[in-house]
Amino acid sequence: MASSSAALRVAIAQIDSALGPPEANLDRHLDFVRRARAERAELLLFPEMSLTGHSAGSRALEVAIPRDHALVGEIARASGPMTTVFGLIEESIAAQFHNTALAVRDGGIVFEHRKVNLATYGLLDDHKHFSAGRFVETFALRDGWRGSVLICNDLFNPALVHLAAVHGATILLAPISSGLEAVGDGFDNPASWDLCGRFFSMVYGLPVLLANRVGQEGALTFWGGSSVFDAAGKPVDRLDDTEGLLIAELDYEQVRRARYALPTVRDSNLDLIKREVDRLADRVGVPDFLGRGG
Numbered sequence: 451m452a453s454s455s456a457a458l459r460v461a462i463a464q465i466d467s468a469l470g471p472p473e474a475n476l477d478r479h480l481d482f483v484r485r486a487r488a489e490r491a492e493l494l495l496f497p498e499m500s501l502t503g504h505s506a507g508s509r510a511l512e513v514a515i516p517r518d519h520a521l522v523g524e525i526a527r528a529s530g531p532m533t534t535v536f537g538l539i540e541e542s543i544a545a546q547f548h549n550t551a552l553a554v555r556d557g558g559i560v561f562e563h564r565k566v567n568l569a570t571y572g573l574l575d576d577h578k579h580f581s582a583g584r585f586v587e588t589f590a591l592r593d594g595w596r597g598s599v600l601i602c603n604d605l606f607n608p609a610l611v612h613l614a615a616v617h618g619a620t621i622l623l624a625p626i627s628s629g630l631e632a633v634g635d636g637f638d639n640p641a642s643w644d645l646c647g648r649f650f651s652m653v654y655g656l657p658v659l660l661a662n663r664v665g666q667e668g669a670l671t672f673w674g675g676s677s678v679f680d681a682a683g684k685p686v687d688r689l690d691d692t693e694g695l696l697i698a699e700l701d702y703e704q705v706r707r708a709r710y711a712l713p714t715v716r717d718s719n720l721d722l723i724k725r726e727v728d729r730l731a732d733r734v735g736v737p738d739f740l741g742r743g744g
Contacts, residue, residue: 457699458595458621461491464676464689464696466665469503471513472521472538476501479536482695483528489697493591494529496536497663497676498565498602498627499549504667506539507549507579514541517552517559526554533560533591535599537625539580540564546581551599551625553589561589561599566610569603572633573669576603586613594702595620602626605646615654616718620705622650622658629670640675644685652683654715655708657700664691681708 463482468474479496486494499506501521502513515521515538525534533555540550540562549568553561564583568576588596598619604610605624614622624647628639643660651658657680664674678686678698686698709715 456593457701458591459490459492459697459699460621460659460678461486461489461494461698462659462661462676462678462689462696463494463496463500464662464664464674464692464694465497465500466672466693467497467500467503467663469505469667470509472501472515472519475503476521476524479525480528483525483532483534485695486534486697487530487532489695491532491697493597493621493623493659494532494534495623495625495659495661496534497661498551498625499537499539500625500663501536501538504627504629504663504670504672507547507576510539510541510547510579514539514547516541517562522552522554522559523557526559527557529554529556531556533597535561535597535623535625537601537627542581547579548583549576549580549601550583551601551623553597553599561587561597563587563599563601565601565604567604567607569606572631572637573629574603574632586610586617588614588617588619591621594705597621597623599623599625602628605650608650611650611654612718615656615715616720619656620702621700622654622656624658624660626660626662627672628662629667629672631670640673643675644677647677647679648683648685651679651681653712655681655705655712657681657705664693681705 549565566583570577598614674691677688
């Protein structure tokens with residue numbers, strides 16, 4: 451595939467979300483949308499659950515909204531031709547609640563990802579409040595650029611990143627909500643996320659946008675550090691621990707070169723993986739292997 455000479459201009463909105471209903475965070479989202487468009491960004495990424503705050507799961511009955519809520523439409527219209535990805539608690543069919551990221555453009559929704567790998571450890575309790583997502587997919591941006599979204603703890607299941615890459619992703623969008631105290635003493639969250647960004651971008655030739663929030667919410671201190679990593683695993687730019695807008699440019703030609711030099715996607719060998727998963731299930735049973743046997 452021939453590459454475009456134009457770089458993809460991306461943006462990350464590192465914000466301090468108010469804990470509560472989506473309406474409380476709408477103006478902040480619209481302001482960052484305006485700022486990103488003024489900077490000619492083609493893609494804008496907000497942190498996980500950016501419309502409600504990190505701890506809103508326990509208030510899902512109050513703050514969840516459906517995909518067709520007027521507030522979603524307002525952000526979609528304000529985004530114009532720029533793709534904006536933001537987080538919310540989605541109420542879906544049959545009164546199910548999901549930790550969801552929506553991508554909007556030109557007044558409508560173009561993509562949805564529901565968090566698959568729900569975090570329930572340390573100070574995190576996703577499984578108490580949310581239904582897990584069931585799919586990893588991609589969506590078109592332009593030229594050779596295809597995005598995939600994985601939310602926070604999704605990246606701590608490397609198989610999900612692998613699936614995004616073999617589904618055709620050429621840029622990975624990772625909205626997170628990472629507090630210093632989330633996992634426990636001795637676990638360095640800022641260093642772990644920097645390692646994730648550098649590792650996945652290098653191994654897959656896959657630029658990574660990592661959007662974290664800032665501020666204090668209960669016992670959690672959100673450290674920011676939102677970053678862009680290029681297709682060679684190198685940091686392009688990074689924010690500190692205050693609200694801000696990060697702007698960066700990514701070159702598709704670098705993706706092509708990186709994947710030619712290190713062909714992880716080409717050599718993914720899905721037939722072998724499927725065979726081994728099936729063999730494991732036949733031999734021990736997947737629930738037993740995962741410690742969920744009866």
